[in-house]
Amino acid sequence: MKKVLYVPSPSEAVENKYTKIMYGFLGLLDDVSIFVLPKGRLNKLLFLIRSMTVDRFSYVIINWHENLMAKNGKIYFLGVLKFFVLFFVFRMSSRRIIYVRHNFYPHGMRGLSKHVASRFSDIIEAWSTIKVCHSPHLVEKGYSYVPHPLYPVSESDCRFGPEHQQDxxxxxxxxxxxxxxxxxxxxxxxxxxxxxxxxxxxxxxxxxxxxxxxxxxxxxxxxxxxxxxxxxxxxxxxxxxxxxxxxxxxxxxxxxxxxxxxxxxxxxxxxxxxxxxxxxxxxxxxxxxxxxxxxxxxxxxxxxxxxxxxxxxxxxxxxxxxxxxxxxxxxxxxxxx
Missing domain, CATH: 3.40.50.2000 (Glycogen Phosphorylase B;)
Known part of the structure; x- marks a missing residue:
């Protein structure tokens, strides 16, 4: 059985429907047990210590890791430190890292910060076992392609919009x-x-x-x-x-x-x-x-x-x-x- 840690957990990214959908899909795979980080800093720490020393994962799948570096549109030191330290903890906790690249740098970053954040993301990506993206045009740059999932569609016919507007x-x-x-x-x-x-x-x-x-x-x-x-x-x-x-x-x-x-x-x-x-x-x-x-x-x-x-x-x-x-x-x- 392959043990897979998925980051972030759906409970930590409640506004991100993608996380819940992809986590659910991975749980449908044969011969895969899917895990997430527990809630609470102490519980996370104990969980990761155990995974580093006793029970390593087969894979850790990391999403939006670059966002740790961003604060108010700029890169900041503590965020960069957390970005690298947490990656190395994941690296020690698993046999293989799968880094899913959603953006080249965090949304809203400006000036020099976006170039530095992009470069740091490139470094982490290079240290990963597999780098994944959702666009086929990047396969020639060494990415593995996984399609972006579709979103569930409600069967109810909720009419909402500008009144009396056809177009x-x-x-x-x-x-x-x-x-x-x-x-x-x-x-x-x-x-x-x-x-x-x-x-x-x-x-x-x-x-x-x-x-x-x-x-x-x-x-x-x-x-x-x-x-x-x-x-x-x-x-x-x-x-x-x-x-x-x-x-x-x-x-x-x-x-x-x-x-x-x-x-x-x-x-x-x-x-x-x-x-x-x-x-x-x-x-x-x-x-x-x-x-x-x-x-x-x-x-x-x-x-x-x-x-x-x-x-x-x-x-x-x-x-x-x-x-x-x-x-x-x-x-x-x-x-x-």
Missing amino acids: YFVVFGSIDRYKKIEYILEVWPPNICLVIAGVSKDDSYLSFLKELAKDKDVKFYSEYLPETVAQGLLKKSRGLILPHQSDEMIVSGSFFYAASVGVSTFALDSPFLSWMQNVEHFSGIKVFDNEEGLVKYLGQLTGGGRTSEGSRIRFEANKMFGKSKVLESWNKLLIIR
Whole structure:
């Protein structure tokens, strides 16, 4: 039986649906026992000491380890120390480390900090046994590819969105500065409805966006939306907009959320999304070089019904990112006891 420690645990990342889904998938694998770190600092310490001295794991799978270095958009010493020390503890606790690279550096990092954080992540990655990513375009750089999982879709038909609006597009997810939503608002036309939905922890940025949206048909839902409500908002829309062309991101969780519910995504160009459009020919993605081209294209779609058939998008997404594909990829990686 292969013993696998999964970090972080779903209980420590309650707002991250990915963690719960991937942890659940790994628990379905034959000949695998999945573990997480216990709650409480003392319990964690005792647990890791035991794993280092008595009962080592076959694998430790680490996610978002680079976030330990980030504080208020900058790298800080104690975070870097924890980043390296905890990695070496995991290394001593297991025979093999699997480092899952979600981002090149933590979201929102600026200036020199992002380059230093990226370099430190590269070092940890090199010291790992296997490095994993969710984009096929990085396989040529030595990564093992595991598909990003899809999200569970509610069967209930929750209708939520702008009243009496047949055509609207959605910017969905946390409202953060690194997403550069202002670039879309600056060129957004007054005759197309846009919904910006997601929790905002930055009141000044939210106020800035609302000021930009004056005299435009833009609606904000900046509170937490229950799962059925969020999915209803997307299902009823004409499509999801990814407004940022961020160099730290490898893939976007919002893209997989839209694909899960069968909604098209319109985005600025990125290596992963270009791969999806030009190599995989996924029908639920359309990429653009700039915001002006994206908005102009959306203007041509209004009044013409749904941009793509939802069932087709869901079918194609399930073929590429469904549970069986994710399990198949992990089975190939976890081959040694």
